[in-house]
Amino acid sequence: MTTAPLDLRLSDRLSTASPSATGAVSELARRLVSQGRSVISLSEGELDFDTPAHIQHAAIKGIVDGHTRYTGVGGSPALKAAVVRKFARDNGLDYTASEVIAATGAKQILFNAMLATINPGDEAIIVAPYWVSYSEMVKIAGGEPVIVTPDASRNFKITPDELASRITPRTRWLILNAPCNPSGALYTRDELRALADIVRQHPRLMVLSDDIYEKIVYEGEFISFVQASPDMRERTLTVNGVSKTYAMTGWRLGYAGGPAWLIKALELLQSQSTSNPSSVSQVAAAAALDGPQEFLDVWRERLRARRDMALSILQGAAPLLTITRPPAAFYLFANCAGAIGTRTPKGERISTDSDLARYLIEEAGVAVVPGTAFGLAPYLRLAFALSDERLKLACEQIVAACALLTRD
Ligand SMILES: Cc1ncc(COP(=O)(O)O)c(C=O)c1O
Known part of the structure; x- marks a missing residue:
């Protein structure tokens, strides 16, 4: 044979x-x-500091208290409530529990957001220099990254004209990451508003605001995209996580706020892939978000x-x-x-x-x-x-x- x-x-x-x-x-x-x-x-891309003791202890107590089982796919009610409080306290964003999700790192949310929204040939505008994974995530989802490289003299911040000139009928996303990995670029409220003025003219265009470095700002003030232009709430996914802020990269816990239909789609993808993020990490993340920040x-x-x-x-x-x-x-x-x-x-x-x-x-x-x-x-x-x-x-x-x- x-x-x-x-x-x-x-x-x-x-x-x-x-x-x-x-x-x-x-x-x-x-x-x-x-x-x-x-x-x-x-x-x-991680802090050398240890995860603070109060967060470690909360996680250990969480294990002892039996937080060792499946939770809701998008996070336990307790963590979702802590995320809602965090967005309100730090960013002036009024998300409800059905508008937030927790996942296995911000990375999972970003990946699933691309998978949930991109059809073959759709485009995502990415500002160079950019975090390595954005373009690959867009490609894996079947889309085309459209790279815009602003001038170094403006600290690589995209201008409204640069944005406008790269939008096509296929553009689905503007991916904004500020503070930026790797350039450290930070946008002012007025700069974000000027970008929102362009976004507003394009009904298909969504904004991904990756705020993961928000707490590591030396000069200037961090403003989240929707904070600058509240009417952008319905088309923006605000992504964050505990990795960079609390030295918790290994715990794999990210979270996001956005329109309920998109959050539901992200939950669907999680439900058929990884289910909930680690229950222990969720307890730790809630302690991090609700605990001392000094x-x-x-x-x-x-x-x-x-x-x-x-x-x-x-x-x-x-x-x-x-x-x-x-x-x-x-x-x-x-x-x-x-x-x-x-x-x-x-x-x-x-x-x-x-x-x-x-x-x-x-x-x-x-x-x-x-x-x-x-x-x-x-x-x-x-x-x-x-x-x-x-x-x-x-x-x-x-x-x-x-x-x-x-x-x-
Ligand atoms: C800009 C940016 N976004 C997202 C992530 C992913 O973070 P997480 O550890 O929450 O998956 C990183 C990690 O390096 C990053 O630099």
């Missing part, structure tokens, strides 16, 4: 999606570490000090690296145009930001993410959410490695 040759393949849906580039750098760093090399990672001021000041220290050391790498002080989030987005065309001590040419990132990890023992991963080259993203000593050492090693680059 002859057997037919195997013909196994992945779906077309996956043919255009790429794995997370930030993950690839972390992976290379882990490999070098496992070979005994010392690598300082500036590539991680420690966030202390964390922010520690981060501000790290940002300023890193910037002052990295000035030593100018003009190979030029960096604008970010007003928010915990990343430096360094322009590395000055390093392109140089040679390493081994004679290898630095032609791209990825070449420079590879050189820095191999020679300086510092892992950073090339701007290419965020849709803008030549840049490097350096996360400064790690201990002062390690951050200082990493920046000094970058400066020393840059000093070894030569021009022909």
